Amino acid sequence: MNDDTIPQTVLFPDLFDKPLVATFDQAHASSDGGAVLLKAADRRLGVTAAFAECLTDARPAAKVTHTMAALVAQRVFGIACGYPDANDADRLAADPIQKLLLDRDPIDGASLASQPTISRFENGVGRHALYRAGRALAACVIARHQRRLHRRARLITIDLDPTDDPTHGAQQLTFFNGHYDTWCYLPMLAFLTFNDEVEQYLCAAVLRPGNVPATRGALGLVRRLLTRLRRAFPQARFLVRLDGGFATPELLDFLDAESRLTYVVAMGENAVLTRLAAPAMAQVRPQSAASGQTAHVYLDARYAAKTWAHDRRVVIKAEVVRLPGREPRDNARFVITNLRQTPRFVYEQVYCARGDIENRIKELHHDLAIGRTSCTRFWANQLRVLLTAAAYVLLQEVRLQAARTRCARAQVATLRLRLLKLGAQVVASVRRVVIHLPLSTPDCATWQRIALRLGARPG
Numbered sequence: 001m002n003d004d005t006i007p008q009t010v011l012f013p014d015l016f017d018k019p020l021v022a023t024f025d026q027a028h029a030s031s032d033g034g035a036v037l038l039k040a041a042d043r044r045l046g047v048t049a050a051f052a053e054c055l056t057d058a059r060p061a062a063k064v065t066h067t068m069a070a071l072v073a074q075r076v077f078g079i080a081c082g083y084p085d086a087n088d089a090d091r092l093a094a095d096p097i098q099k100l101l102l103d104r105d106p107i108d109g110a111s112l113a114s115q116p117t118i119s120r121f122e123n124g125v126g127r128h129a130l131y132r133a134g135r136a137l138a139a140c141v142i143a144r145h146q147r148r149l150h151r152r153a154r155l156i157t158i159d160l161d162p163t164d165d166p167t168h169g170a171q172q173l174t175f176f177n178g179h180y181d182t183w184c185y186l187p188m189l190a191f192l193t194f195n196d197e198v199e200q201y202l203c204a205a206v207l208r209p210g211n212v213p214a215t216r217g218a219l220g221l222v223r224r225l226l227t228r229l230r231r232a233f234p235q236a237r238f239l240v241r242l243d244g245g246f247a248t249p250e251l252l253d254f255l256d257a258e259s260r261l262t263y264v265v266a267m268g269e270n271a272v273l274t275r276l277a278a279p280a281m282a283q284v285r286p287q288s289a290a291s292g293q294t295a296h297v298y299l300d301a302r303y304a305a306k307t308w309a310h311d312r313r314v315v316i317k318a319e320v321v322r323l324p325g326r327e328p329r330d331n332a333r334f335v336i337t338n339l340r341q342t343p344r345f346v347y348e349q350v351y352c353a354r355g356d357i358e359n360r361i362k363e364l365h366h367d368l369a370i371g372r373t374s375c376t377r378f379w380a381n382q383l384r385v386l387l388t389a390a391a392y393v394l395l396q397e398v399r400l401q402a403a404r405t406r407c408a409r410a411q412v413a414t415l416r417l418r419l420l421k422l423g424a425q426v427v428a429s430v431r432r433v434v435i436h437l438p439l440s441t442p443d444c445a446t447w448q449r450i451a452l453r454l455g456a457r458p459g
Helices: 033-045 047-053 068-080 088-092 096-101 115-123 127-148 218-232 249-257 271-291 343-367 378-401 412-420 444-453
Strands: 009-012 020-023 155-162 175-177 182-185 188-194 201-206 237-242 261-267 295-303 312-321 333-337 424-428 433-436
Touching (some): 033 096, 033 127, 033 378, 047 127, 047 378, 068 096, 068 378, 096 424, 127 188, 127 218, 127 378, 155 218, 155 343, 188 343, 201 218, 201 378, 218 237, 237 343, 271 312, 333 343, 343 412, 378 412, 378 444
Antiparallel strands (some): 009 020, 155 188, 175 182, 261 333, 312 333
């Protein structure tokens, strides 16, 4: 049995007290009725237009049916709605809401691009265009918050984090990574936090081969972000937070030389750091043994690796971890910093705050499938990563506009379920398009509030 032979109507004769008939015969209907919020968010940010302007269309003009702008928008909106594969294009080609998002008549407008067209598009973008698109994505995010905050930000935090993207085919530049114990790519993601806000805004996503060191490309990315951010927020101070593996002499020297910038950079343990932590470990072990609980002690010291030009402050967390049914385990952690606060404050209030980045990365992986890098060409996979990042930026804008509602801190999957995946019937006339959404929508008030904040008017 295939899609052509499965009946459009099914009957449950005895499931309820009356026979139930389910039939797929509702013309001009969509399961993505709430996705017009994405279009409104994109109008505010200008992400898909800026992305498309970076791409060169080498196709003969007379044979072009779907413009680069349309292809970018189709993929970005589709990914945001939960359709990460190019194969999804065939199933969505006639969806009235997806057509409406691309400024086509939802009823009589031309169908969207097919899977072969999407695949040719993804494989036709070169590395120079991708570099420009990556810069454009960061520019859109920074410009959006520049307008929102009126160029006034007290503190801007930059977080960089690598993540693994396991591969299962013959993709270019996939290699075995011993740390993650798998064949993979190693994307690097950059996030911005403004003042004391809780949201970290994605601003860059760079796909890298699976065997590169964590620092590959980090210095250039931080430099470009700082340059653009300083133009947008002239009075801001900056905090750069980096996980283990980023503590290279070049990156630390750059951070030391920057004005109005502080940093916390994790560093892996070595023999010298172990000796520096030894007195604190000797102090915390009896504390943990006496309490029977995990215990920790903080201290700081001056430390210089052989490749460093001078010593730097290192904050040391000496910890003994106790878990039920397991032997106690020493767990010393080290953070290089130029901050002057107490060691406990630097570690717990500044460095550990970057832990919420893991939630953003989980959203990108689990809810938006940023790891769907199954193209053979490396640059095609980089395009997919950037398109997914653009979709996430739009969803973050929707979440921003959901402030003071029950969706204010909702995960992407929840936002999609509550606000985008709404059954709808689309009716188009000469004068207007009407989307009929269910009266019983649980988050109707939240959806309307977000729509008004994104430029709608009471109708």
